[in-house]
Amino acid sequence: MKRLLLALFCFLSFSVYANEPAATTAEATDTEDFKPGEMILHHIGDAHEWHFATLGSEEHGTHLTIPLPVIAYRPTQGLSVFSSSRLAEGKVYDGLKLEHEHLESEDGSKVYDFSITKNVASLMLSAALLLLVFTAVARGYAKRGSGAPRGIQSFFEPIIVFIRDEVAKKSIGPKYERYMPYLLTIFFFIWFNNLLGLLPGGANLTGNIAVTLTLAVLTLLITLFSSNKNYWHHIFATPGVPKALLPIMIPVEVIGIFVKPFSLMVRLFANITAGHIVTLSFISLIFIFRNIGVAPVSLAFGLFINTLELMVAILQAYIFTLLTAMYIGGAVEEHHDADYQIGGGDGAEQAHAHGH
Amino acid sequence: MQIVTPEFGLIFWQLVIFGIVLLLLRAFAWKPILSSLKERESSIEGALRMADQAKLEMQQLKAGNEKLLAEARMERDRILKEATDVSNQLIEQAKNKATEEGSRMIVQAREAIQNEKNAALAEVKNTAAKLSIDIAERILRRELADQPAQQQLVDSYLQEVKLN
Numbered sequence: 001m002k003r004l005l006l007a008l009f010c011f012l013s014f015s016v017y018a019n020e021p022a023a024t025t026a027e028a029t030d031t032e033d034f035k036p037g038e039m040i041l042h043h044i045g046d047a048h049e050w051h052f053a054t055l056g057s058e059e060h061g062t063h064l065t066i067p068l069p070v071i072a073y074r075p076t077q078g079l080s081v082f083s084s085s086r087l088a089e090g091k092v093y094d095g096l097k098l099e100h101e102h103l104e105s106e107d108g109s110k111v112y113d114f115s116i117t118k119n120v121a122s123l124m125l126s127a128a129l130l131l132l133v134f135t136a137v138a139r140g141y142a143k144r145g146s147g148a149p150r151g152i153q154s155f156f157e158p159i160i161v162f163i164r165d166e167v168a169k170k171s172i173g174p175k176y177e178r179y180m181p182y183l184l185t186i187f188f189f190i191w192f193n194n195l196l197g198l199l200p201g202g203a204n205l206t207g208n209i210a211v212t213l214t215l216a217v218l219t220l221l222i223t224l225f226s227s228n229k230n231y232w233h234h235i236f237a238t239p240g241v242p243k244a245l246l247p248i249m250i251p252v253e254v255i256g257i258f259v260k261p262f263s264l265m266v267r268l269f270a271n272i273t274a275g276h277i278v279t280l281s282f283i284s285l286i287f288i289f290r291n292i293g294v295a296p297v298s299l300a301f302g303l304f305i306n307t308l309e310l311m312v313a314i315l316q317a318y319i320f321t322l323l324t325a326m327y328i329g330g331a332v333e334e335h336h337d338a339d340y341q342i343g344g345g346d347g348a349e350q351a352h353a354h355g356h
Numbered sequence: 357m358q359i360v361t362p363e364f365g366l367i368f369w370q371l372v373i374f375g376i377v378l379l380l381l382r383a384f385a386w387k388p389i390l391s392s393l394k395e396r397e398s399s400i401e402g403a404l405r406m407a408d409q410a411k412l413e414m415q416q417l418k419a420g421n422e423k424l425l426a427e428a429r430m431e432r433d434r435i436l437k438e439a440t441d442v443s444n445q446l447i448e449q450a451k452n453k454a455t456e457e458g459s460r461m462i463v464q465a466r467e468a469i470q471n472e473k474n475a476a477l478a479e480v481k482n483t484a485a486k487l488s489i490d491i492a493e494r495i496l497r498r499e500l501a502d503q504p505a506q507q508q509l510v511d512s513y514l515q516e517v518k519l520n
Contacts, residue, residue, distance in 0.1 A: 041358070041359065045358060046363060065368055071365075076460055100358065102358070112365070113363070114365045115365055117366065120366060120373075122367040123369060123370060127373050130381065131377065131380055131381065133385050134381055134389075138384060138388045141392035141393075146390070146392060146396035157393070159391075164393075177390075181386040181387070185374075185377060185378045185386070189374065206468070208366060209371050210363045210364075210366035210367045210370060211366065214367050214370040214371055214374065217373070218362070278427075
């Protein structure tokens with residue numbers, strides 16, 4: 001793990017030095033107003049280049065950035081691929097320009113932006129990292145068979161076993177095995193990307209609504225495609241509800257289908273983005289007060305929030321996985337005995353007899 | 357608000373890359389990992405069950421051993437008893453045989469004594485006959501001299517013989 005992270009850092013820093021602009025730094029005497037809101041939104045948002053730092057002023061300083069490929073598709077002109085450095089600082093290239101990191105065409109026609117943005121690049125890195133780490137873990141199993149785990153294998157084994165036993169088995173029940181690959185992948189995908197987002201210069205991938213939306217939609221689709229008749233029966237003829245109330249209950253239940261993944265999407269997005277905003281806000285305090293005395297306070301709070309974020313990183317991954325497992329579990333459940341047995345005891349047995 | 361507006365491009369890449377990651381991890385990581393975990397768990401469970409079974413077998417073996425030991429003890433007692441019986445019988449037999457032999461020897465000795473006695477009597481009779489003849493010879497020689505004296509002599513001889 002440590003080695004992999006180190007390798008990642010090496011890779012990133014190598015590219016930075018390779019692309020360092022030759023322009024010399026101008027005097028950083030500008031006293032332009034510091035706008036924390038803009039800075040924070042810039043940090044948590046997506047970008048067409050990977051910006052690490054700026055030495056000197058905004059206009060004349062050295063920008064440590066990696067230009068990323070812009071891939072734009074316009075129905076009229078087709079596909080165009082070029083480096084994002086051609087669009088830097090509001091330049092126009094091939095009839096395209098960046099308006100607040102949003103790719104637009106000069107003539108106002110429709111542009112489909114498939115660019116490898118900072119988030120997409122980070123996504124690719126995390127994908128590579130996930131594949132590297134878990135094929136290494138799998139190699140451990142191939143090598144040692146059913147012997148005791150060692151190294152990276154022994155670090156991840158308890159987590160995998162936890163997801164299997166405490167999340168999948170308990171929430172889904174006997175059919176859990178089909179969903180294990182998806183559950184394990186979202187868990188580690190979210191966790192790894194949360195951690196990568198906490199690294200200096202890292203992209204806020206799991207705090208991006210597009211990413212959480214995609215994951216939530218995948219969960220929704222898996223839930224719907226694995227649902228059985230009990231699930232739909234529960235929605236359109238909720239047991240224990242009088243017939244007269246069904247016109248109200250059915251819309252509520254149908255909305256519930258979509259609210260569940262919506263809550264997944266918002267929860268992950270909001271938790272991760274909020275963490276980044278809070279950390280950045282504490283750092284901004286130094287620049288707002290223009291006083292070095294604030295720095296220790298900011299650093300202490302920033303460090304505290306960052307540590308908290310390390311915990312939130314795994315917690316949110318766990319919650320997303322657990323809720324996904326519970327939604328799937330609700331869709332594949334065979335008996336809805338649980339709905340009847342509010343009182344427990346005899347009622348449960350009756351309901352069971354009724355169910356058969 | 358730009359941060360709550362999902363970008364189409366990112367959704368596309370997320371779907372593509374996440375899908376690839378999911379498929380690759382499923383094939384090359386999760387399936388082998390989960391199957392190895394399952395295998396290991398079942399092997400541990402099997403080992404535990406086997407240990408239980410071995411324990412049970414040990415207990416059965418122990419009970420069997422004890423039974424065997426008890427049987428062996430009983431067998432030994434039985435053999436000992438039999439041996440004692442046989443020895444007693446043998447002693448009895450020997451005693452009987454000895455007594456029988458003794459009485460038989462006594463009978464033989466008696467018979468031998470009787471035979472000797474008879475032989476001796478026969479010899480005595482022979483001797484007596486011979487003596488009688490001798491006496492008769494002597495008498496016959498003296499006859500010519502004295503009749504009453506001869507009678508007296510015969511009587512005295514006879515007396516002598518009886519005394520013998």
